[in-house]
Amino acid sequence: MTREPSSADQLRIDRPAADQRSVDPLSVELRDVHLAFGRNRVLRGVDLEVPAGSTTCVIGPSGSGKSTLLRVVNRLLEPDRGDVLLGGRSVLRDDPDELRRHVGMVFQHFNLFPHKTVADNVALGPRTLLGLSRDEARSRALTHLESVGLAHKADVRPSSLSGGQQQRVAIARALAMDPRIMLFDEATSALDPELVKGVLAIMRDLGASGLTMLVVTHEMGFAREAADQVAFMDQGVVAEHAAPDVLFERPASERLRRFLSRVL
Numbered sequence: 001m002t003r004e005p006s007s008a009d010q011l012r013i014d015r016p017a018a019d020q021r022s023v024d025p026l027s028v029e030l031r032d033v034h035l036a037f038g039r040n041r042v043l044r045g046v047d048l049e050v051p052a053g054s055t056t057c058v059i060g061p062s063g064s065g066k067s068t069l070l071r072v073v074n075r076l077l078e079p080d081r082g083d084v085l086l087g088g089r090s091v092l093r094d095d096p097d098e099l100r101r102h103v104g105m106v107f108q109h110f111n112l113f114p115h116k117t118v119a120d121n122v123a124l125g126p127r128t129l130l131g132l133s134r135d136e137a138r139s140r141a142l143t144h145l146e147s148v149g150l151a152h153k154a155d156v157r158p159s160s161l162s163g164g165q166q167q168r169v170a171i172a173r174a175l176a177m178d179p180r181i182m183l184f185d186e187a188t189s190a191l192d193p194e195l196v197k198g199v200l201a202i203m204r205d206l207g208a209s210g211l212t213m214l215v216v217t218h219e220m221g222f223a224r225e226a227a228d229q230v231a232f233m234d235q236g237v238v239a240e241h242a243a244p245d246v247l248f249e250r251p252a253s254e255r256l257r258r259f260l261s262r263v264l
């Protein structure tokens with residue numbers, strides 16, 4: 001899919017080489033997705049479209065199904081009903097393993113291997129899953145560590161890094177797999193407040209670089225600035241979705257108004 005040149009393309013010009021990603025983003029579409037854990041109907045007909053190369057932030061109360069929605073997109077969970085399309089192809093029917101390789105995910109807890117160096121953590125996926133040689137994988141790891149500002153930490157262990165730095169390593173690890181869609185599940189909620197900004201800045205840059213981003217977040221400031229679209233989840237559905245200024249300034253439903261008054 002081709003895109004019109006946008007301000008995001010112009011932004012790329014002044015970036016260091018490591019940041020100039022040649023991404024070919026994929027769209028994400030959920031169609032009437034239902035999923036229950038036993039009798040707990042967690043997703044109750046989710047519809048959501050994330051155009052290729054755009055950023056959607058998902059907000060909503062605890063337990064509304066936000067993490068479950070992300071896990072359905074990268075097929076950690078299979079819906080009971082409905083469909084999930086990546087670049088127009090169904091993750092349920094059309095070669096799910098191939099499609100899943102295009103999806104990178106960053107969680108609240110970074111889950112780096114403590115006994116491996118930072119560079120080895122990032123190089124592991126490219127080596128084992130993409131079949132790169134040791135040297136190729138290391139060089140790729142360094143490129144991505146550079147893009148998150150951590151090339152100088154390549155040979156230390158994760159435990160010697162701050163939480164914010166560890167999360168940036170986790171982002172580099174996901175990027176080293178050349179994802180065409182990135183999912184973030186509250187990537188900053190385990191971080192001390194002063195470390196949040198650096199991680200959000202990297203996420204904002206990634207969105208501007210043209211990746212498709214689906215971001216579950218409690219950071220309303222980030223959603224307002226970085227999202228093309230904000231989706232409000234409540235009780236297992238996307239209850240409302242709109243451009244951020246519309247959603248935040250003119251919430252259509254009482255339940256979104258109530259949610260915003262609690263979090264803003």
Ligand SMILES: Nc1ncnc2c1ncn2[C@@H]1O[C@H](COP(=O)(O)OP(=O)(O)OP(=O)(O)O)[C@@H](O)[C@H]1O
Pocket residue numbers: 037040042060061062063064065066067068069
């Ligand atoms: N693996 C699981 N097995 C059983 N129930 C689950 C599982 N994962 C999630 N749930 C249930 O699904 C519901 C939605 O959970 P989910 O984690 O998607 O919510 P969330 O919107 O991400 O909440 P939070 O903001 O607290 O992270 C909850 O009731 C939760 O208990």
Ligand SMILES: [Mg+2]
Pocket residue numbers: 066067068185
């Ligand atoms: Mg969650």
